[in-house]
Amino acid sequence: MPKLADEMMSFQVGQFAFTGAGLEKVANYSTQQTLATIMVDLSGSMGGFEDQVKKMLVLSVKSLKKLDYRDSIMLRVVYFSSRDSYSSGIREVHGFTPIMDIDEDTAYFDIKAAGGTPLNDVWTSSVAATISYGETLGNNEFLVNGIEICITDGCESGASRSTESDIKSANLEATTSEKLESNISILVGINSDNCDRELEMFKNNAGIDHYLKAGDVNDKTIARLVGYISASVSSQSQAVGSGSPSQAVNNLTI
Numbered sequence: 001m002p003k004l005a006d007e008m009m010s011f012q013v014g015q016f017a018f019t020g021a022g023l024e025k026v027a028n029y030s031t032q033q034t035l036a037t038i039m040v041d042l043s044g045s046m047g048g049f050e051d052q053v054k055k056m057l058v059l060s061v062k063s064l065k066k067l068d069y070r071d072s073i074m075l076r077v078v079y080f081s082s083r084d085s086y087s088s089g090i091r092e093v094h095g096f097t098p099i100m101d102i103d104e105d106t107a108y109f110d111i112k113a114a115g116g117t118p119l120n121d122v123w124t125s126s127v128a129a130t131i132s133y134g135e136t137l138g139n140n141e142f143l144v145n146g147i148e149i150c151i152t153d154g155c156e157s158g159a160s161r162s163t164e165s166d167i168k169s170a171n172l173e174a175t176t177s178e179k180l181e182s183n184i185s186i187l188v189g190i191n192s193d194n195c196d197r198e199l200e201m202f203k204n205n206a207g208i209d210h211y212l213k214a215g216d217v218n219d220k221t222i223a224r225l226v227g228y229i230s231a232s233v234s235s236q237s238q239a240v241g242s243g244s245p246s247q248a249v250n251n252l253t254i
Helices: 023-027 051-063 119-138 164-174 193-206 219-238
Strands: 006-013 016-021 034-041 073-080 088-096 143-150 183-190 209-215
Touching: 006 119, 016 023, 016 051, 016 119, 023 119, 034 051, 034 119, 034 183, 034 219, 051 073, 051 219, 073 119, 088 119, 088 164, 119 143, 119 183, 119 193, 143 219, 164 183, 164 193, 164 209, 183 219, 209 219
Parallel strands: 016 088, 034 073, 034 143, 143 183, 183 209
Antiparallel strands: 006 016, 073 088
């Protein structure tokens, strides 16, 4: 159950906690919302790319703010790593927040890569958060769908409590429980040449909709990735109210 706060609500789903904007704040924008989550791998192998990660997040928010459907987009950003300072392997940078309320120039801080890759936990918790918050909005006459995008350079390192079966169950609930109109899940491999086959298998075992290989981290890759994030969230936002996921996302490439 959510706990009401001044502007944010706090939720607990199993071992995982998350936050989302209060209902009045959301209603100030639109009663149709797409809940977008960006998960960013900050395990040790991402060391040296922290500046590029921050640039990607800042530019993604700037791009989303320019969309025609910007009033119907809420964004949650999480970092994941097995480092001790992360709760259950996850650090919520901000919960589900109307995109126009995010100050991208100050939001993305303390980007330091270290530790292992709790890929199972971040996926399980992110889908569970989308379902839980979506249900809260839906019970208050909002129309809601979801999209999760995970950016990683590697596979599960054994740091998670959750399993691929847990992710698959969560994804199935997101698409069949009627708590969301629809949901799309996207796994993005970056600097992932050594584990593409394993990430493709993970995608299939976990019931994730898409796996996309972004290439090595550089300015060109970041620009393409920002464009992909913007286009996929925009497409899913346009599908709110249709009762079905965006078909356009199926045809997007990085």
